[in-house]
Amino acid sequence: MKVTVKEKSETKEYPWIGITENGVIVLFFDFQKGIFITSENHNIYSLGEYRDNWTESNYKPFTGEIVLSNS
Numbered sequence: 116m117k118v119t120v121k122e123k124s125e126t127k128e129y130p131w132i133g134i135t136e137n138g139v140i141v142l143f144f145d146f147q148k149g150i151f152i153t154s155e156n157h158n159i160y161s162l163g164e165y166r167d168n169w170t171e172s173n174y175k176p177f178t179g180e181i182v183l184s185n186s
Contacts, residue, residue, distance in 0.1 A: 132181070133174025140177055141169055152181065 130144045138155035148167045151160040 127171075127176075132177040133171065134177040135173050135175075139174075140181070141174065143169065143171060143174075147171055 130142060132140060132142050134140050140152040140154060141149045142152055143149035147169050149169050151164040
């Protein structure tokens with residue numbers, strides 16, 4: 116019997132936008148470095164908060180649309 120396993124390597128290109136199961140959205144621009152965009156619980160981080168210790172494995176690619184506005 117022959118068994119062949121082909122793993123799909125998930126390579127992310129920066130920048131990319133990630134979202135957690137709890138709805139936290141971060142714009143990543145380097146490994147574990149990014150800025151907070153929004154979440155369902157707006158009090159968790161400040162808008163635009165930079166961190167260099169986001170755990171990227173907690174995020175999946177966000178495929179929706181984000182609209183920024185001054186109004």
